[in-house]
Each structure stands twice: as structure tokens, then as C-alpha cells.
Amino acid sequence: MDVIVDNFDLFAQGWLRTVQICFYALLGALPLGILLAAARVSPVPFLRSLGGTWVTIFMSCPLTVVLFFMAFGLPEIGIKGSYFWFGTIGLALYSASFVCEALRSGINAVPAGQAEAARSIGLSFMRSLNLVILPQALRSSLPPMTNAIIYLIKNSAIVGAFGVGQDLFAVADTLTAARGLSALPVLTGVIAGYLLLVLPIGRILSLIETKVAILR
Amino acid sequence: MSSSSFLYDALGPRGNRRVRWYSAAFAAVALGVLYLIGQKLAVEGQLSEEKWGPLVNPSNPNFGPLWTFLAGGLVNTLIVAALAIVCALLFGTAMALARVTSRPWYRWFVVSVIEVLRGIPVVLLIFFVARVLPEVGIGLSTMTFLVIGLTLYNGVVIAEILRGGLQALPRGQKEAAQSLGLSSWNTLRLVLLPQAFRMMLPALIGQLIVVVKETSLGFIISYEELLRRGQIAIQSLSNPLQLFFIIAVIYIIINLGLTLLTRKLERGAGKKTAKTPGGRQGAKARRRVPDPIPEARALQL
Numbered sequence: 001m002d003v004i005v006d007n008f009d010l011f012a013q014g015w016l017r018t019v020q021i022c023f024y025a026l027l028g029a030l031p032l033g034i035l036l037a038a039a040r041v042s043p044v045p046f047l048r049s050l051g052g053t054w055v056t057i058f059m060s061c062p063l064t065v066v067l068f069f070m071a072f073g074l075p076e077i078g079i080k081g082s083y084f085w086f087g088t089i090g091l092a093l094y095s096a097s098f099v100c101e102a103l104r105s106g107i108n109a110v111p112a113g114q115a116e117a118a119r120s121i122g123l124s125f126m127r128s129l130n131l132v133i134l135p136q137a138l139r140s141s142l143p144p145m146t147n148a149i150i151y152l153i154k155n156s157a158i159v160g161a162f163g164v165g166q167d168l169f170a171v172a173d174t175l176t177a178a179r180g181l182s183a184l185p186v187l188t189g190v191i192a193g194y195l196l197l198v199l200p201i202g203r204i205l206s207l208i209e210t211k212v213a214i215l216r
Numbered sequence: 217m218s219s220s221s222f223l224y225d226a227l228g229p230r231g232n233r234r235v236r237w238y239s240a241a242f243a244a245v246a247l248g249v250l251y252l253i254g255q256k257l258a259v260e261g262q263l264s265e266e267k268w269g270p271l272v273n274p275s276n277p278n279f280g281p282l283w284t285f286l287a288g289g290l291v292n293t294l295i296v297a298a299l300a301i302v303c304a305l306l307f308g309t310a311m312a313l314a315r316v317t318s319r320p321w322y323r324w325f326v327v328s329v330i331e332v333l334r335g336i337p338v339v340l341l342i343f344f345v346a347r348v349l350p351e352v353g354i355g356l357s358t359m360t361f362l363v364i365g366l367t368l369y370n371g372v373v374i375a376e377i378l379r380g381g382l383q384a385l386p387r388g389q390k391e392a393a394q395s396l397g398l399s400s401w402n403t404l405r406l407v408l409l410p411q412a413f414r415m416m417l418p419a420l421i422g423q424l425i426v427v428v429k430e431t432s433l434g435f436i437i438s439y440e441e442l443l444r445r446g447q448i449a450i451q452s453l454s455n456p457l458q459l460f461f462i463i464a465v466i467y468i469i470i471n472l473g474l475t476l477l478t479r480k481l482e483r484g485a486g487k488k489t490a491k492t493p494g495g496r497q498g499a500k501a502r503r504r505v506p507d508p509i510p511e512a513r514a515l516q517l
Binding site for chain 1: 227238242243256257260335336343348429432433436456460461467468471475
């Protein structure tokens with residue numbers, strides 16, 4: 001317990017850094033995921049296959065490989081940046097495919113009759129999407145979206161593990177390796193940090209979920 | 217994707233023309249981007265023989281040693297993935313049973329173990345398994361640490377998948393088994409679990425994909441799996457872009473194969489007459505799903 005109290009500053013800093021990584025990554029992953037989902041349900045075959053390829057690649061390739069590729073590969077062709085941004089952008093690109101699949105499963109959960117009814121009262125493709133399909137799809141995609149977001153938060157530890165520094169994972173590494181503290185109390189602190197992030201978000205999103213759920 | 221085609225009607229001639237036009241426009245943009253990337257790579261000298269030779273040219277002196285080295289890493293990756301998924305399956309089944317059969321006075325404990333393990337990043341779990349266990353005097357190989365870390369995390373995920381499967385079974389299955397006089401343990405073992413496994417097979421293979429991806433976290437405790445070996449090779453070949461690209465391709469091929477297998481299993485699960493995909497266990501479960509009575513007969517009840 002002393003370990004956590006003595007190093008509380010470090011833990012708090014690490015926690016904020018983790019929040020920062022997650023926030024920026026989410027800021028990138030959500031719009032990109034929406035674009036990908038739009039491409040995957042669009043009537044244009046080329047866009048569908050483009051979206052499909054993106055999702056397949058990022059769902060089968062470990063995040064670690066994506067991050068290594070970005071941080072060590074890209075500088076070779078003159079794209080330089082800090083580990084923080086490489087890591088965060090890599091995490092965003094990777095998570096976008098999960099956001100996309102969450103949305104797509106939501107769209108697929110909308111009964112076909114809804115789209116048919118929208119068309120038969122004369123709504124255009126975009127308007128039927130905006131007014132009828134998406135409001136329902138977004139609601140039913142909340143549970144998988146919650147998973148995608150929580151997955152992103154947990155994956156931010158990989159970004160930290162690979163050398164961004166100062167996030168919760170890095171705190172764990174510094175305290176156990178550099179300062180030689182016993183691993184168990186440090187572990188408790190770091191776990192508490194992640195749970196403090198994952199559990200409330202999961203709880204809030206599932207509250208929203210029950211609020212907006214469509215009873216069919 | 218035909219599953220989303222309910223969003224729009226079948227296109228007429230004008231719509232088809234527009235779609236073709238859009239396809240051509242986006243394809244042109246994509247080709248342009250690819251061309252720019254290629255140009256950039258060429259300018260930076262990333263397409264040179266020196267960079268790609270060891271990876272693609274068999275007459276390059278480094279080709280043989282590099283691929284033997286990487287193949288060793290791939291074998292290590294696959295060994296860990298196989299061990300981890302088997303252990304996770306056992307651990308997960310145990311956890312699912314513990315949660316389902318638990319009495320209220322200790323259920324909170326089982327539930328919180330599952331929730332906590334699910335809530336922490338797997339990389340952290342691996343890292344701390346490798347740090348905490350030696351501290352309490354359990355020194356094992358890095359491979360074992362990696363397997364333990366992966367087992368703990370994926371085990372609880374599988375436990376939740378299985379629990380979902382058990383809950384999704386029709387209530388009549390349990391009631392029928394109980395009315396035949398099966399004990400609650402035998403009800404689970406003979407009637408409920410096999411069906412849950414059968415139903416969850418695609419999700420379980422999906423978890424195998426996750427495990428294969430997560431083995432790459434072995435780099436954090438210096439276990440020499442594929443990615444770590446690639447990292448080592450880069451130190452002497454200094455071609456990170458090319459090597460990580462090839463490694464990504466290897467992972468994608470493996471996981472794409474597993475994804476296709478999942479899809480096939482999912483389709484098979486939908487079709488009653490399809491050839492049984494899941495091997496012996498699958499075949500047994502299939503017979504049991506529509507008709508639990510032969511099982512009771514086998515028990516001579």
C-alpha cells in the first residue's frame with residue numbers, strides 16, 4: 001500500500017497520460033470507423049471492397065506489428081514524429097476497424113422492412129439512412145461499440161509498452177524495473193488505474209444502452 | 217456485402233452508370249495514392265535490392281539464414297498460441313462452470329475475478345506474470361510466462377462466451393435433463409455444455425485469432441516469437457519497413473485462414489444437413505442439439 005501512496009503522483013500522471021492517449025485515439029478512430037462503415041454498406045462495389053480490405057488487414061494484424069511498422073518503418077521514408085503520435089495514430093487506425101464492425105453489425109440489426117418502408121414513402125438513400133436507418137443502427141450498435149472502446153483503452157497499454165512513456169504501463173515498468181520495487185503492489189495500483197477507466201465507461205455506456213434500447 | 221443490400225433497391229440503368237462512375241473515380245484516387253506511395257518509396261531507396269533482397273531473393277546470401285530464423289520465430293508463435301488456446305479453453309470452461317454453479321455466498325468472488333481479469337490489458341497481465349512469479353520464487357521460461365498471461369486473459373473471455381452460450385440454450389434442455397433424473401453436474405456435462413460448445417465454436421475460433429495476435433506481445437518479455445525475431449533481424453539488416461511489412465503479411469495470412477474457417481463453421485452451424493465441421497465433438501453435439509433423447513438412451517435411463 002505504501003508503494004501506491006508514496007508514488008501517487010506518478011500513478012496519477014500515468015493515468016492522465018493513458019486517458020490522453022485514449023482520447024486522441026478515439027478522436028481518430030470514431031470518424032474513421034464511421035467512414036469505413038459507410039464505405040462497407042455503400043452501393044459502390046469498389047468502396048465496399050476497400051472498406052473490407054482495411055478491416056480485414058487491421059483485424060488480422062497484431063497492433064504491435066502496426067505500431068512497430070509505424071514507429072520504425074515510417075521514419076525510413078522521411079516521416080518523422082514522436083512515439084506518442086505514432087502510437088496514438090497507430091491505435092486509432094487499428095481501432096477504427098473495430099468501430100466500423102460495431103456500426104455495421106448495428107446496421108445489419110435494423111429490420112429490412114424499415115429501409116423498405118423509408119424508400120416506399122419516397123425518402124432518398126441519404127435521407128433514409130439519416131432519418132430511419134442510422135438512428136436505429138446507432139442504438140443497437142452500442143453494445144459492440146462499448147466493447148470496441150474498452151478494447152481501445154486496454155490496447156493503449158500496448159502503446160505505452162512500446163515506449164511512449166509516462167502512461168500507466170510505463171509507470172509499472174519504471175517502478176518495478178528502474179526502482180526495483182516489489183511488483184505486486186505496483187500491479188495493484190496499475191490495475192486499479194485501468195479499472196477506474198474501464199469500469200465507469202462500461203457502466204455509463206450500458207446505462208445509455210438501456211435508456212435508448214429499442215424493444216422489438 | 218449482400219447482407220446490407222436491403223438499404224437500397226436493385227439499381228436501374230442510371231444508378232448502375234452512376235455506381236460505375238463512382239467506382240472509377242475512387243479507383244483512380246486509390247491508384248493515385250498508391251503511385252505516390254511507390255514514388256516516395258523509390259525516392260527514399262526503399263525498393264532497392266539491398267532492402268528487399270534478404271526477404272524475396274533466394275540468391276541473396278542472407279535469404280536462407282533470415283527465413284530459417286523467422287520460421288523458427290513463427291514456430292514459437294504457433295506453439296505459444298496453441299498452448300495458450302488449449303489452456304485458456306480449460307481455464308475458461310472451469311471459470312464458466314464456477315460462475316454458473318456458484319452459490320451466492322461466493323459468487324461475488326468468481327464474478328470479480330472474471331471482471332478484473334477482463335478489465336486489465338493483456339500486455340499488463342503478461343508483464344506482471346513475468347515480474348511477480350519470479351519474485352515469489354517461481355522461475356519459469358519466458359514461454360511459460362507468456363502462456364500463463366494469455367491463458368488468464370483469454371480464459372475469462374472464453375468463460376463469458378461459454379456462459380453466454382449456456383444462457384442462450386432453451387430452458388427445456390435443462391428441464392428435460394433434470395426430469396430424466398440427471399444430477400445437476402451430469403445435466404451440465406452431458407446436455408448443456410456440449411450444446412454450448414457447439415454453438416460457440418465460431419466464437420471460440422475467433423478467440424484463437426485474438427490469441428495468435430496477442431502472442432506478438434511476447435516481445436515485451438523478450439520471448440523470441442515471430443515479431444521479436446524480426447526485430448532482432450532488423451538490427452543487422454536495417455530494413456524495418458520491409459521486414460515488418462512481411463511479418464504483417466504472415467500474420468494476416470494465418471488469421472485470414474482462421475477467419476475463413478470461422479465463416480465456414482458459422483455457415484455449417486446454420487445448415488442442419490451440412491457436413492459436420494467441428495470434428496468428433498461437433499458431430500456428437502449436432503446429433504444432440506435437435507434430439508437430446510438418444511443421449512438419455514445411451515445412459516440407459
